[in-house]
Amino acid sequence: MSRKPVEPYRIKSVEPIQMTSREEREQILKRGGFNLFNVPADHVFVDLLTDSGTSAMSHFQWAGMMQGDESYAGARSFFRFERAIKNIFGFAHVIPTHQGRAAERVLFQTVVGPGDRVPNNIHFDTTRANVEVRDAEAVDLAPVAAYDPDDLSPFKGDMDVEKLKAMIAETDRGRIPLVMLTITNNSGGGQPVSLANIRAVSAVCRESGIPFFLDACRFAENAYFIKLREEGESSRSVLEIARDIFACADGATMSAKKDALVNIGGFLTLNDDAVAERLRNNLIVSEGFPTYGGLAGRDLEAVAQGLEEVLDEAYLEHRISQVGYLWELLHQAGVPVYSPPGGHAIYVLADRFLPHIPRDQYPGQALSVALYREAGVRTVEIGGVMFGRRDEASGRELYPELELVRLAVPRRVYTVSHLEYVADSLIALLKRRDTIKGLKITHQAPHLRHFTVRFEEIA
Ligand code: F0G
Numbered sequence: 001m002s003r004k005p006v007e008p009y010r011i012k013s014v015e016p017i018q019m020t021s022r023e024e025r026e027q028i029l030k031r032g033g034f035n036l037f038n039v040p041a042d043h044v045f046v047d048l049l050t051d052s053g054t055s056a057m058s059h060f061q062w063a064g065m066m067q068g069d070e071s072y073a074g075a076r077s078f079f080r081f082e083r084a085i086k087n088i089f090g091f092a093h094v095i096p097t098h099q100g101r102a103a104e105r106v107l108f109q110t111v112v113g114p115g116d117r118v119p120n121n122i123h124f125d126t127t128r129a130n131v132e133v134r135d136a137e138a139v140d141l142a143p144v145a146a147y148d149p150d151d152l153s154p155f156k157g158d159m160d161v162e163k164l165k166a167m168i169a170e171t172d173r174g175r176i177p178l179v180m181l182t183i184t185n186n187s188g189g190g191q192p193v194s195l196a197n198i199r200a201v202s203a204v205c206r207e208s209g210i211p212f213f214l215d216a217c218r219f220a221e222n223a224y225f226i227k228l229r230e231e232g233e234s235s236r237s238v239l240e241i242a243r244d245i246f247a248c249a250d251g252a253t254m255s256a257k258k259d260a261l262v263n264i265g266g267f268l269t270l271n272d273d274a275v276a277e278r279l280r281n282n283l284i285v286s287e288g289f290p291t292y293g294g295l296a297g298r299d300l301e302a303v304a305q306g307l308e309e310v311l312d313e314a315y316l317e318h319r320i321s322q323v324g325y326l327w328e329l330l331h332q333a334g335v336p337v338y339s340p341p342g343g344h345a346i347y348v349l350a351d352r353f354l355p356h357i358p359r360d361q362y363p364g365q366a367l368s369v370a371l372y373r374e375a376g377v378r379t380v381e382i383g384g385v386m387f388g389r390r391d392e393a394s395g396r397e398l399y400p401e402l403e404l405v406r407l408a409v410p411r412r413v414y415t416v417s418h419l420e421y422v423a424d425s426l427i428a429l430l431k432r433r434d435t436i437k438g439l440k441i442t443h444q445a446p447h448l449r450h451f452t453v454r455f456e457e458i459a
Helices: 022-031 059-066 076-089 100-111 125-132 161-170 195-208 219-229 238-247 273-286 297-309 313-332 363-375 416-431
Strands: 093-097 117-120 137-140 179-182 212-215 251-255 266-270 345-349 380-382 404-408 439-443 454-457
Touching (some): 022 363, 093 100, 100 273, 179 195, 195 238, 219 238, 363 380
Parallel strands (some): 117 137, 179 212, 212 251
Antiparallel strands (some): 251 266, 380 404
């Protein structure tokens, strides 16, 4: 077993967490229709639902918040935000939004129209939804390896460049308004994309005259993986690598709730002057004036500071090894996990964990429910519930390739002992897995159903 990752920070402010009883959790599950989004957070002991907006801020960020300039237009905090982003991303325009999906909405409402097609390695659910509400098609172009949880290739987040070329060749000219690439690939095991792949996708886009945008939520984790794993990159700084990544693209969307180490925020950044003007006009309608875009001045300060801190290599070294440590504890104990470990999360292979539960009884959700019931640990299903779709022709439900439960690790929040508690709980559950029951859907919404779906347990 690897050395335990020692946190490169100490705790100055604490937030108590409570352990509930199994009976209380049983009641909460029943009341909430076995949907963990319905569990009040006070009744969660270790919350691995998401790494988004759950980071602990540093004392520098909190100090920055006191310096927030709340002017409606031209706030000092906006200029600090803009400088911090330009320093890393290098694009001409910086447009704040309240979070990542707002950046997606503003971008796609402006440049994507009905009948268009948008490629990505694998669309995250909000990205897909924001393409589809435009009556456009979201096309995933990940290589076969991304769907193979046992393939140990170092850059399984890559886009399959041959598939991209084929898609461009078979699509009417002008029907691909942009190519997106998600770094790291959240819906594909949190796997990184190599710099070589980013360059190759960029070259195809430039040749075809198609704008290339990065979904940059976890760019620092991705850049650190490039430093660790890609030939010739180990002696370069993560900042240099990040700049190389963005130099390949025409713009980026970012949810600052991940690698900007804040609890709310996002932005769009790009080079094209005319598109930027249209984006700002769209922004004003619902997000706000272009120097705050739905955020308070203090939020802009926290993002600016967070973007500096996230590139600290001691931080990143710990971050990546913390997630790797959880993977190792589980893997060594025989818990089936997606390999190699991702940057922000571990993904349990729920269909292998629960071979007695068929896909139409949602083994991922069943596992997620069982882990909460037994240990008060909250995770999220990324499988048939999140991505299942009805086939209009046959009326049957179609399931995604992988049936996963994601254990997302919030940044700077949990210690090694929390992670060991989670691992011990899952390992104990593995031994009693035969007792876990499948689920039946009793209520669902037409879009992003996982947030509001309700279930019953199958006796
Ligand atoms: N893109 C990716 C790759 C994401 O992971 C997320 C959010 C978004 C876009 C949207 O950003 O939440 O700020 O609107 N992912 C979170 C998660 C919710 O749990 O993985 P947002």
